[in-house]
Amino acid sequence: MKRWAIVFSVFLLLAFFLSLSSPGHAQGDLTGKSYLVVESDINSNIEAKPTSGNAQLEHLIADLYFFPKESNTMRIIDRKATPSAQLNGNNIEWVWIENQEQFDFGVKSVVKTFPTFAGIKEKIDFPLPILEPSLSKYIVATENIDVNHPEIIAAASSLAEGETDLFRVVTKIAYWTRHHVEYDLNTLTAEVTQKASWVLENKKGVCDEVTNLFIALNRALGIPARFVSGVSYTNSERNQWAPHGWAEVYFPGYGWVPFDPTYGQYAWVDAAHIKMKESLDPSEPSTEYEWRGRDIHIKTQQLIFDTQIKEVGQNLPSLLKVDVVALKNNIGFGSANLFTATITNLQPFYLAEEISISKNEELHVLDDEQQLVILPPQGYATVHWRVQTKKDLDEEYKYTIPMLVYSSRNESGSVSFIVEKNNAQYSLQEITKSYQQLSEEDKKVYSKQVDLSCGVGESKFYENEQNNVTCTIRNRGNVYLERLQVCLGKRCKEDVSIGIGQSRKIIFPISWSEEGNKALEVTLKNHEITKTVSVDLERSDLPNLEIASVEAPNVVEYDDVFTVNFTVRRTSEDPPQDVVVTFTRGKSEKKWLIPELHEQVYSITLYAEDFDAMQNSFGISAKFTGPEGDEIKEERKVVVQLDPETVSVYRGIKMWFNKLVNWVEGWF
Structure with missing residues (x-):
């Protein structure tokens, strides 16, 4: 007769910590994709160490709850369990009856995932009416979601106060949770899931704790919410795919709607969220183990995940x-x-x-x-x-x-x-x-039914000029507008009225006393509307220029080749337009046209042997027509003396002929 030193049946709950994903990283390249094809490999192992020579294992069972399942937004293309296992709805079960020291198991799935959108087309009233009995378990406290805590109730009530639209309430809670809790992957929160009230008080946590608080705030308002676990894309070089937790909230008429406060996805999640499991609380296990035997030490390992992208859809x-x-x-x-x-x-x-x-x-x-x-x-x-x-x-x-x-x-x-x-x-x-x-x-909703447009005759005007800001107000709505106040800065016109379908012009004379651009604001308001537009003005200095950096030798010899250098540049912020630059000697001249002057450098090469006099005078001028129609002109003069000791009788005769030729043909 066999005697069992130890006979027992044990369930070992391997809680799954959803602490590896980083918030915000799902906003990477996959966020806006229309679908993904992904290979998901989930595996682990169990060690069965004998503690005596009489050790014996009668059976060992592993139930895996954490794996991809068919849904409206995820299609299972292929799935294979190793070794072979039994699919029992929400779990895969492996059973071993042989004695061995290590048991490996896993499931490899190829899935096609799609973004999940709620598609809520009409307002759902808040607070919710009496719920179906099947939903009651989703509004009560669980191990980590302590909805009855006074601070949870107070925070939830504050966020929902005055709201009548369920979508707005849930979204406001998700947004507040995301920005109220600092993502903090430290030892305390990463290894042990904290209660929602702890997260609310300490304002830090990882994705499962952020989600805990979000769920607790919803449940405190009588809104059904549940925990969802899976893997998501993190866009991290170290670990692109990691375990992640988010939530689903029940909307009457639409069912369960996803909210991921960690990633800031509200009433939708992207195709990179691969859903594995639903639960009332994140403490529920991803794997359960049962064994029967004697003198056996069982050691289980955490699940190992390997996720590979096989195909990426186009952008949404x-x-x-x-x-x-x-x-x-x-x-x-x-x-x-x-x-x-x-x-x-x-x-x-x-x-x-x-x-x-x-x-x-x-x-x-x-x-x-x-x-x-x-x-x-x-x-x-x-x-x-x-x-x-x-x-x-x-x-x-x-x-x-x-x-x-x-x-x-x-x-x-x-x-x-x-x-x-x-x-x-x-x-x-x-x-x-x-x-x-x-x-x-x-x-003020009616503001959208009123058009206000304002402009000036000339957006740029100069010192001592006058101008007008002209505003046109049009009433496109079905309400007679009266007691309107129209203001340009502090100057206001009171008690303006505009009938239905009517327009009215308001004119403000203006002058400007400072250089530089300025935008003036025109405001139209009464108890029903407020409209503001901006009018761009430029009061500019009058355009002007100068001739600068004039360089030329005072005396040259007859055989010299020399240059006259000068610069024409603006001296105003407003550049002169259509500037004519002229270089002259006597009646001969050379002209250049500059459409818009900023700075122009000139270098004129001259030959002394072309002179027709001992003293040679050159003129430099730059002119343009100002904005008021007047001619603005700047002139400079250059005198170059020919060294008489280098001028022979023959060269003097040549200079006389040069004068004649220059008079006939022009200097250049």
Whole structure:
């Protein structure tokens, strides 16, 4: 009769720590792809060490729950378990009945994954009504998702206060969680998953803890949410694919909708999210083990992952349109400016996206570089960034600075503006006031039904000139507008009225007393609308020039070849146009036409043997017609003496003939 020293049945829960993926890296080359074909290899091993000579293993069972499964957004092309195993719905089971010291197992899958979009086409009211009984388990506390903690409840209530749209509530929670918790791969959070309340208090964690907090905040509001584990693309040289955790939130009528607060993907995840498992809590195991035997020490290993890309689809079509404008097109060194991006949803369903503005060495972005937009179907939203250019830019340069605004899928728009020493300065206070006015305009819905356009007769004008800013206001809506205030800076016209479908012109006379570019703001407002436009003006100094650096010898010998050098250059910011430069001797002359003068250097080669007198006078002139129609002219004179000791009788006769020829044909 056999006697068992130890007879037992044990379940060993191998908790799977989702701590290797880095936030934000999924924004790499795969984010905007239409599909991926990926080979996923998941394997591990079990060691069964005998502890005595009577050791015996009756059976060993390994159940793997963490592997790709067929879904609407993932198709299984091929799957092979090694050794052969039984597929039981959500798990693959290996059973061994033989005695051996090591048991290897794994599953290799080839899958085609697609981006997952929720496609929510209408508003879903919040708070949610009474839920189906099957969903009740997704709103209660679990081991790491302590939804009943007072701080969790308070934070969730604060985020949802005043909201009536479920999509907005869940997206705001995801965005807040992403930016409230610092991704911190330290020992404490990487090896042991912390509770949601701990993450809320300490403001740090890895992807599973970020997701824990997100789920807890939703459940505290009665919104069903569950944990999803899988692998994702990290774009890291060390480990391109790594375990990752995100969430799914239940939307009535649409089912489970993905949210990844770690990567900033809201109501969608890209094709590089390979879903493996759903659970109520991240502590649920990815693998379970059972064995029966005696005098056996069982040691299990963590799962090993190898993910390889086999095929990459084309880029997704644009889901968003991004239009960018600068408040000021020309600014000076150290000046502030404001950029506004209008994000238009091209789809018939809700979208939420973090919109980013590019960094630039010549300026500082003063607002958050990433901003959230929540877009209703085929709707739009605006975001604003204040910037300030650096004061220590090189005065010799004119800077044309491009600003790019883009989404995680690289939908983008751009605008450029000019920074130059003599351009107008705008203080941060001025730009902030404009920012506040535009934000007010965004909130007043009827503002979109009113057109305001302003311009000047001549955008460039000079000292003592007068000009007009002419504004046209058009009411395209169905409300009679009255008690409007129209202001150019601090000059206002009160009690303006505009009927439905009507237009009206408002004229402001202006003069300018400072050199340099300037943009004036015109504001139109009452209790229903706020509109602001910018009018670019340039008050320039009158164009002028000088003849400088004139060089010529005072005395030359008859056989000498020499040069007359001079420079014609502008002395004003506004360059003279159509400048005529003339070099003359007597009635002979040579002319050059310069369409726009900046600086022109001349070097004229002359032969003394061509002189017709002992003292030779040369004239240099430069002239152009000024903006007021008057001729502006600058002249210089050069006298070169011929050394008489080098002039023989024969040479004197030749000089007489030169005079005759020059008179007939011209000096040149």
